[in-house]
Amino acid sequence: MKKILDIPALIIGGGVTGTGIARDLALRGISALVIEMGNINDGASGRNHGLLHSGARYVGSDPDSAAECARESQILKKIAPHCIEDTGGLYVAVKGDDEAYVADFPNLCKRAGVFCQPLSVHQVLELEPGLSKDAIAAFKVKDASVDPFHISLENMNQAIEHGATYYSNCKAIGFSLGTMSGKKIIKKVKVQNNLTGACFYITPRVVINATGAWAGMVTALAGIHLDMIYSKGSLLVTHNRLTTHVINRLRPAADGDILVPGRTVSIFGTTSIRLDNLDAIKPDFNEIDFLVDQGAQMVPGLETTRYIRAYAGVRPLVSNRDESTIDKATIDEPGEDDRAVSRGFYLFDHSRDDVDNLLTITGGKVTTYRLMAEKTADLAAKKLKVASVCTTAQIPLTSKAPSKLIEAGMSVKLWARESDPGDSMMCECEMVPKSHFKELLLWLKQNRETADLNSLRIHSRLGKGACQGTFCSLRVTGLMYDEAYLKGSQGLDNIRFLLTERFKGQKPLLWGSQLAQAELNEAMFCSFFGLDMADPRADLDKKG
Numbered sequence: 315m316k317k318i319l320d321i322p323a324l325i326i327g328g329g330v331t332g333t334g335i336a337r338d339l340a341l342r343g344i345s346a347l348v349i350e351m352g353n354i355n356d357g358a359s360g361r362n363h364g365l366l367h368s369g370a371r372y373v374g375s376d377p378d379s380a381a382e383c384a385r386e387s388q389i390l391k392k393i394a395p396h397c398i399e400d401t402g403g404l405y406v407a408v409k410g411d412d413e414a415y416v417a418d419f420p421n422l423c424k425r426a427g428v429f430c431q432p433l434s435v436h437q438v439l440e441l442e443p444g445l446s447k448d449a450i451a452a453f454k455v456k457d458a459s460v461d462p463f464h465i466s467l468e469n470m471n472q473a474i475e476h477g478a479t480y481y482s483n484c485k486a487i488g489f490s491l492g493t494m495s496g497k498k499i500i501k502k503v504k505v506q507n508n509l510t511g512a513c514f515y516i517t518p519r520v521v522i523n524a525t526g527a528w529a530g531m532v533t534a535l536a537g538i539h540l541d542m543i544y545s546k547g548s549l550l551v552t553h554n555r556l557t558t559h560v561i562n563r564l565r566p567a568a569d570g571d572i573l574v575p576g577r578t579v580s581i582f583g584t585t586s587i588r589l590d591n592l593d594a595i596k597p598d599f600n601e602i603d604f605l606v607d608q609g610a611q612m613v614p615g616l617e618t619t620r621y622i623r624a625y626a627g628v629r630p631l632v633s634n635r636d637e638s639t640i641d642k643a644t645i646d647e648p649g650e651d652d653r654a655v656s657r658g659f660y661l662f663d664h665s666r667d668d669v670d671n672l673l674t675i676t677g678g679k680v681t682t683y684r685l686m687a688e689k690t691a692d693l694a695a696k697k698l699k700v701a702s703v704c705t706t707a708q709i710p711l712t713s714k715a716p717s718k719l720i721e722a723g724m725s726v727k728l729w730a731r732e733s734d735p736g737d738s739m740m741c742e743c744e745m746v747p748k749s750h751f752k753e754l755l756l757w758l759k760q761n762r763e764t765a766d767l768n769s770l771r772i773h774s775r776l777g778k779g780a781c782q783g784t785f786c787s788l789r790v791t792g793l794m795y796d797e798a799y800l801k802g803s804q805g806l807d808n809i810r811f812l813l814t815e816r817f818k819g820q821k822p823l824l825w826g827s828q829l830a831q832a833e834l835n836e837a838m839f840c841s842f843f844g845l846d847m848a849d850p851r852a853d854l855d856k857k858g
């Protein structure tokens with residue numbers, strides 16, 4: 315007999331939306347299980363710009379979304395200040411940009427209820443000396459920078475503290491439908507553990523599909539068609555932080571027009587390219603060249619800076635106009651430009667498709683995730699016949715987990731303040747000492763998460779600095795052997811997985827200093843450890 319878990323609410327997808335729903339339900343006293351086929355934020359939530367939108371980006375194309383962003387960003391700044399850097403934002407036009415849009419911008423902001431304040435060119439260059447001297451107009455807005463990993467982890471940790479459960483590497487692969495009180499429902503969900511291949515079943519009363527771009531694949535398990543558009547966006551991470559504010563190009567939304575400071579680095583992007591499937595989500599070389607060219611028009615330093623990583627994510631966009639969505643559906647028929655598709659969110663109650671206990675929430679943004687979770691939890695609570703109110707806009711988003719370790723630049727402050735002299739430095743790029751990794755490993759073990767290099771990467775700054783794991787991966791693997799988290803050749807598997815994943819993000823950026831970095835990686839890991847071989851253990855065994 316296979317294991318069966320009985321649970322009120324099953325949430326499929328561990329991105330910012332799924333973890334946000336788990337928190338919302340847990341605070342209402344409804345226990346939920348989140349299953350994620352990879353790890354927290356493996357989808358778009360871990361592959362975005364990290365811009366907490368003030369709404370200004372959407373004032374021309376989608377004023378409702380703009381107003382929603384303006385409201386929600388203020389709430390998040392209040393409940394989760396530790397996950398946000400309130401940098402402020404600037405909109406800057408350069409010579410050649412559409413002057414009609416520049417003139418209209420303050421009116422568009424006013425109509426959507428989005429704050430903007432005009433600045434002179436002199437004032438904006440004083441604020442940000444790295445801006446192009448070709449700047450012709452500028453406005454100040456209330457943009458900020460958000461760490462999406464931090465926010466999702468805090469969501470999940472707080473949910474767990476209030477009774478929720480989280481399973482990583484578990485994929486929903488099948489639904490068994492049946493009837494209850496004359497209504498068709500999902501009776502059982504088949505789940506596969508991606509690490510072991512083992513399957514088990516869950517019998518939930520409500521199933522919440524929070525799988526972002528994968529939403530249509532999950533509804534298909536219940537025989538329901540949901541047409542998603544896969545719009546890929548690629549982003550670049552610079553070695554250093556280039557500006558103090560979020561910098562937006564003052565023009566209708568286009569490619570390569572946002573630079574977001576993310577603590578110690580800056581993130582620049584993005585693009586919008588239609589994909590047919592989700593099999594290979596990665597940046598292309600052409601996109602990188604185009605981005606650098608566009609960015610340099612606004613911030614010339616983007617042409618010469620060192621880039622340490624590129625990555626791509628897929629925006630979950632819904633393509634079919636649907637009258638029964640709870641949030642507005644201001645979609646134009648999608649043409650060639652996916653930027654015309656609404657960035658609003660969609661909540662589907664699939665009782666309209668004759669499956670009474672399935673909900674799908676998709677679309678939206680990190681900025682609006684809390685509201686998306688609120689609407690979804692309202693509907694789920696109604697289906698579960700639990701009278702409850704949402705408290706996520708009032709209760710601070712904090713947990714007891716060691717989440718401070720994920721903040722770039724934070725470790726060095728803590729180290730200077732708290733460390734004892736014997737505490738050695740494991741990661742020099744991000745200044746993370748040994749004691750932090752020891753604390754985290756213990757926490758992962760106590761919270762039934764896999765204590766491996768990849769989990770450490772998700773919960774800390776491991777592998778995220780300029781060396782992209784060259785030195786920290788080795789040192790932390792050594793620590794994991796010392797502390798008996800690893801045995802035999804497991805360390806090699808851990809390092810291979812981490813570096814292979816990290817290399818995907820370095821591959822399109824192999825010029826200048828980052829090329830030298832990659833050469834060093836290759837020399838160390840291929841010549842000393844044989845990681846370029848199919849099975850380096852065989853060779854190590856031969857050598858004894």
Ligand SMILES: Cc1cc2nc3c(=O)[nH]c(=O)nc-3n(C[C@H](O)[C@H](O)[C@H](O)COP(=O)(O)OP(=O)(O)OC[C@H]3O[C@@H](n4cnc5c(N)ncnc54)[C@H](O)[C@@H]3O)c2cc1C
Nearest residue numbers: 327329331351357358359362363365486526547627680681
């Ligand atoms: C390039 C880019 C830039 C962006 N920039 C910003 C920005 O600056 N600011 C902003 O506010 N928003 C931004 N967004 C939008 C934002 O990232 C997304 O709207 C948001 O992260 C979606 O979160 P989600 O949890 O709904 O989906 P996801 O984060 O995609 O999570 C879905 C999860 O479901 C899991 N999953 C899928 N199928 C299954 C299954 N069968 N079983 C179990 N698990 C499954 C996936 O592994 C994934 O982790 C950006 C998006 C992109 C792509």
